[in-house]
Amino acid sequence: MSNQPPDRRRSSELRMNGGSAALPLGRLSPGALAAQAREAIRTGYWARLVPLYGALAVLTHLPSFARTVWSPDEGYLATQARMLAGGGVLYDTVVDRKPPLLPWLYEGAFALFGSTSLWPLRVLAIGAHLATAVLLAAIARKRWGNRAGAAAGALYLLVSIGLSPEDSQAATFEVFMLPATAAAFWFAQNRRWGPAGAAVAAASLTKQTGGAVLFAVLWLLRQDSRRPGGSRPRTSLAALAFGFGLPVTVIALSTGVKNFAFWVITGSSEYASLDGAWLNMLGRAFGNAAILAVAALGLLVPLARRWRRVREDADLWIWFGSSVAGVITGFHFFGHYYLQLIPPLVLLGVGAVARGAARWKPVLVYSLAASAAFVALGFLWPHQPLQHAESVAAEVTKDTKPQDSVLVWGMHPEMYWLADRKPATRYLTAGLLTNYAGGRDPESVGVADGMANAWKTFDAEMSEQLPEVVVDDSAGAPYAPKYIAPMRALLAAHYQRVGTDGSTVIYRLKDAQTCRVPA
Template identity: 60%
Template sequence: MPTSIPLLRRVVALPSRLPASVRTGYWTRVVPVLALLAALTHIPSFLRPVWSPDEGFLATQARMLADGGVLYDTVVDRKPPLLPWLYEACFAVFGSASLWPLRTLAIVAHLVTAILLASLARGRWGDRAGEAAGALYLLVSIGLSPEDTQAATFEVFMLPAMVAAFRYAERRRWLAAGIAVALCSLTKQTGGAVMLPVLWMLFQDARQRGVRWLPALGKIGFGFALPIALVAVILTKPKGFLFWVVTGSGDYASLGGSLLQMTGRALGNSAILLGAGLGFLLPLGRRLWFAFRHRPLAVAAGAEHGATSDLWIWLLSSVIAVSTGFHFFGHYYLQLIPPLVLLGVGAVSTSAISWRPVAVYSTVAATVFWALALFWPGQRLTHTTEVATTVAEQTTPKDTVLVWGMHPELYWLADRRPASRYLTAGFLTNYSGGKDGQQVGEQYSVSNAWQTFDQELAKNPPEIVVDDSGRAPYQPELIPKIENLLATRYEVVGVNADTVIYRLKR
């Protein structure tokens, strides 16, 4: 006991021995507050086993990789590999029964993004602007549908590298900026759009300082190419990586769906995000209006203020990224938030507008979205869980299952192996959100997908087939190969709402 008392005293006195810059420094005060805010705003993410089909796809994909699957060969997706590998690593450490480790890492990703935004704003407009940028980002990061903001998906993990790329470019650290753009692109392809503001800052810096831009461009190019080459050539199969990540998504990303539905989704999600960020977007709009009245040509060029031209280029690149593929899903809009927050913070910081109404509105809006996440309807999840339970009861862990639909979380919830590398019907029919059936069918599948699919089912026919298509334009009646498969080899053993469960005939 006597020896433990001095030790306890030394531990208690440890904070007082730290340098004053650490004990009372800016980041020592700001980071804990941002960490608490990041955790509070995303508490609802832990209340559901799965929030979106993307989470279900990644979880199922990670299990397949853990069982010996090969990415872009026997395990396929149109996305880059970093997030599937992260899911696989978390499952290896914590088990694959829950997504709580990924949800925790998603909160960390939001926190890192907030800190980087705070650093950018602080460098431009001062300490208070830095605090506001970090806090406002976290508040508006839940300002969309809860299925888009509370899930641990691609956009969330893309944002830290995206903001880091911009921050490195602002500080003329061109090699690091190129590496950050590569990491962003290896999380989701559209993250590479941040290369546009990086290059803009490079050429602006060269023009203003009168220095050569070619060496810096070489550093950006080398930093960007090295991680991608490492992943494409060494860590995956080059041909598979090139096809699935770069060249194989032309039909999926084409304007081939319902124009009315896509327009409605684009305007709807834009309006929701506008409502969530109105606290700082209103001052931004006010400033733009006054600037337009005095300098319309400058505003039309997106350069209303010299210190924010790079932010406008960043926002433009993000708009292009969100529009790519013409799907306009809500989670795509997360890419718009960082530049919008910085532009809004800059507008408030350089005007006579008080921070109080901005903070109050943003807090109230975030509280509404937080409550919405708590009480978000769960009928679809309940239905999927019931079907997954039935599948688990009808099979053994050695059996394989085929889900003919767009909800791969069924595999993960049932804890059963997929019979095919194609986890959704979209790979075999080109169906995705917004498709109206005009370019959906066997003839629009991924190249050679049906040949591979037939070989997989001939080698190891699934014990259970779940027809989860409902009235979608890829329902079995419209896909002859699936209709024939079910009619000749399977029998109905269960129906749950519009989902039909088939078992292999004996």
Template identity: 55%
Template structure:
């Protein structure tokens, strides 16, 4: 590589432009076979290694518990966005339901294997994209770096089989297909991302950029991409009911997405997760910054992808750690672009730093305790002891996994107190209460409990602002028809129906 008298690399790199580079020719069939036969086993082994902690616990976070309970409700005849509700799109609840139908509903092991496969597929798609643009070495670097960085947050966020993990392959596939001029497939991939989690739509920004810069004719390409995107989304809406689909995935989350309430709490979480991801990306950021100063990498679409993903992380102002996973693929591609320009020793340093950070997060995942899971397991044991298998129960808290662990059906479609009080967004300030819950939820909730009274109510609020003492409807219900049992489970209070209430109720 040519150097100037001052040691700058700028002259030898200045020939690069910010325009989208012409795609490299696809490898001749047969000539590139050895590349993938060597790379795929290495990526698969690395994916297994980095996902080992995911098999350590029965559950990693409440999102997994929520999906597991939803899958059981759907299998029992429930209807999504009607008697089974959440603010998320339908693809992952359906995947959980399918996995439970095939493998049984007592373990998330098959879903963990699927999550491992999703991360491996993401790495392969990134390798393919980088190889096409910048050569074989860049492809290998992109695949390896993704798997090293993909666990670089709290293990509860990276090792769980939840929305962002399954969304990533769709977002990378969208950019990869657009890079190849496959506009219908790019639209389909964006649709898959959106149907997994709404913020997957961020991948549409680089797709449209590539379409505008490279497609000819643009109108036909736009029609194909639009058909690919809109078809699956409309089908999902028709299968679940257009009104319910629109409300639960788009219009019904106004209070959840508000920044008002708990600003300092949410800001601290955002800064902490940003610091964790920065540590995981310690090997990626320096080469990207260095090349950004001295050259243009021809990756404008990837920068747009990173910017739109950052906007997706900001959406809703909650900054949960798993939101940050969406930033990893574009960061990895930018690093691959930078490292193919820089001297080989920079690549060695980047891989070493990423491997050390990965080892740190891997150790965290293998050794860190899960106190909230232990609490949910003790609570589930108490629920099983105090109720019959056919009796519905109400767990008033933010840990829906208690239903799944206890093998008890929920007495209501609202699986957490968060949907009824807005606490599910991490709020712990003034915007928590009955009037801040999902619109129309409290009349439905009161009707469900009147028609099918729970045999047991578990108040798992433990001093949080969604406790019954701050909610008139729930407080009146407990006072009129329930009495507390002696003792608590880690601070959770169990209520059983009074004899008079049981005698007067048809369910009793």
């Protein structure tokens, strides 16, 4: 037995293992964890790496600050946040088919920094990417050593913008989901099942498909229980279930269990369906996959050289496979869905390079070049959709008072936020009332296809207070008023056409005295 003091022996063990713990983190006491943190700082690995990652995260996401809003999802979240700040109630007067964490984050950022700009959310999104990079570096470092760890975080940041800029530069659900998914895997790899469950819950409460990482966590738990000296499966499962169940239960109770279950789980059944224009959806699926493949080609080539050795990283392949299932869910294949694939894909590629399938230099050089091209693309991306939304919003602002309500009949809720006007309905897109989404067949879009009781609620809202202005942004889509009888009747009875902006038609209430309609 060594005569060294315990702390010195522990430091020696840490140095012998490249600065990582000689024992799984789940077995270390708080004092040992503190000693590990001190040793990590002393050796300088993270002290050097994290600032470098921070600079890389900022550089790769500089285009995110180049425009007011990148996507309708940002507009939806920003409008929701204003409604919540104005007294709205989540899953009652403020609704969406998404979990609550990101609307609350937007609301909190607006409370601190004001609601006229999304720059605080863009900064937080960069922080989310940085956290994901650090966690992936920690996972790779424990598996393949210091160099692989450093490369994993850097390669994640380079590949994370490898989609169309409106998908990769926006501060939306997938970006904030990724740190929690990486944390869940990191905790599971280190046999800390309670925190792993909590991280899975955090991912799921940001976006439902974030829960896909649970399959990899369960695989790691199963493998650990089979090892000599491994944890007891029942105890580990109980810790995992408690870690997951506690935050989900608390949030479900705080928002109302029935409403939470409907809007987060059961209410998405119509959206996540096989109905759709299959050629359109398949084109989007393969197109976005091809864009990501170009960005990640430096990792895909060495990975392809080792495809026969899948068992070496079965847990990572399960994480990747479950993430693919998350992308497929709903059969819409929007580009931002593919962000979920990047963390496990990067780790698989790094593992292949670390085992000799390629040299680091060409992988990093290609990834740097591809990332530079995507950064340039972010600055050059067409502004026409945003310019149109800003133009319509300016017309709405000019034609209404701050206290007036507005109805945007379309799929661009950012118009509410840009105009700084209160939505006349809790349904911020026509999709919630008609089941429309990108690629949906006209046959599956209509009044009867909307969410349960949505039209009844909408009629009650219109009976209480008609909006001063209606913006018809349908542009001949399957949910255009000419196809939707209630909207057609509403416009005919109470509104007159007062202007157009491109394909968008603006209607104004015929008589201010009709603002209140008897129920």
